[in-house]
Amino acid sequence: MKKRYDTIVVGGGIIGASIAYHLAKAGIKTAVFESGQIGQKATGAAAGMLGAHAECDKPGTFFEFARASQQAYKRLIAELKQTSGIDIKRHNGGxxxxxxxxxxxxxxxxxxxxxxxxxxxxxxxxxxxxxxxxxxxxxxxxxxxVHVEPVSVCRAFAKGARMAGADIFEFAPVISIEPGSGAHVVTTAAGKAEAEHVVIASGVWSGVFFKQLGLNKRFxxxxxxxxxxxxxxxxxxxxxxxxxxxxxxxxxxxxxxxxxxxxxxxxxxxxxxxxxxxxxxxxxxxxxxxxxxxxxxxxxxxxxTEDGNPYIGRHPENTRILFAAGHFRNGILLAPATGEMITNMILDRPVDQTWQEAFKADRKEAVGG
Incomplete structure (x- = not known):
């Protein structure tokens, strides 16, 4: 396999699937490489609470981001059902x-x-x-x-991405990422692929790629x-x-x-x-x-992560490599907003500046902050 894409997403949990869905919907030729099955790691273990308030005691940047993502689910219920045929099983009891x-x-x-x-x-x-x-x-x-069923949401994102033209490869772990001036080369168990942009969305296993790409960030x-x-x-x-x-x-x-x-x-x-x-x-x-x-x-x-916030944004020295990892307890909740934020960055659309500062990979972190 030697294919060329606009964007390669490393990781097929709910974060990676959401990014692929939003990118493919915007017309970006996208591939996802997942080491196992789509949505079967942390996504499959989650309860699916969209707990913007459950995770926050006071207003602030994280709450605003979480609230925006929570609100996005209201639109996605019908949208994902229409594009994928999958019911994400929202439960409205609060x-x-x-x-x-x-x-x-x-x-x-x-x-x-x-x-x-x-x-x-x-x-x-x-x-x-x-x-x-x-x-x-x-x-x-x-x-x-409220809450949703995480595997259903992840599958809906993945199928919706496929329907919009994305390629999704399961049981295809990524071995290395080689940045390039023209295209980045991603080596997987299934072969090599190239892309203008690469997004790291591998959950707790993202640390190895951060290290490969010169960032000393621990998960x-x-x-x-x-x-x-x-x-x-x-x-x-x-x-x-x-x-x-x-x-x-x-x-x-x-x-x-x-x-x-x-x-x-x-x-x-x-x-x-x-x-x-x-x-x-x-x-x-x-x-x-x-x-x-x-x-x-x-x-x-x-x-x-060190400060409890996810990394969502560009590599500080290579703007065509992006990160979307470290969502801790909130991967299901934050998946829509993360997918939209990464897509907007790749397309050079406006992104809330406070969100960029709070989640950038090279921020100064205080442990427990």
């Missing part, structure tokens, strides 16, 4: 961020600065979700923090272990959320329950201790899960 302590309540009530966050008393919480755990002091109800795996159960007995229409743990109701009748946070763990296999911890936490939010049948357990690796 999310309840629960308070079990006074410190929880004080922190959550400050979220009133964010649009669409509504504080509910304990009585109002139980009125909405009568099976919620005892001892709740109140909750923030966010109607807009840290944060393992998340989850399980799903069959809810045959009680109504639950909203996601329950507390302290980065969640119970997400699916249209299928399943509940997705997660997730642990294990920094530095590269294993993609769930462990008994992690699943036990998730179940214990979930029972405080919804005691009835104790009687539900287990469907399956799994794990995925979230790609964390």
């Amino acid at each position: 999310i309840l961020k629960l308070a079990f302590s006074e410190s929880d309540r004080e922190r959550l009530m400050k979220m009133g600065e964010l649009d669409s966050a509504e504080w509910l008393s304990a009585e109002e919480v139980y009125e909405k979700e009568p099976y919620a755990g005892k001892g709740i002091l109140g909750a923030n109800f966010i109607q807009d923090d 840290y795996p944060v393992k998340g272990e989850c399980l799903s159960v069959w809810n045959d007995g009680i109504p639950l229409t909203r996601t329950l959320y507390h302290d980065h743990c969640y119970i997400v109701p699916r249209h299928s009748g399943k509940l997705v329950i997660g997730a642990t946070m294990k920094p530095g763990d590269w294993s993609e296999q769930p462990e008994l201790g992690g699943i036990e911890a998730v179940i214990k936490k979930a029972k405080t939010m919804l005691p009835e899960i104790e009687n539900m049948k287990i469907d399956q357990c799994w794990a995925g690796l979230r790609p964390e």
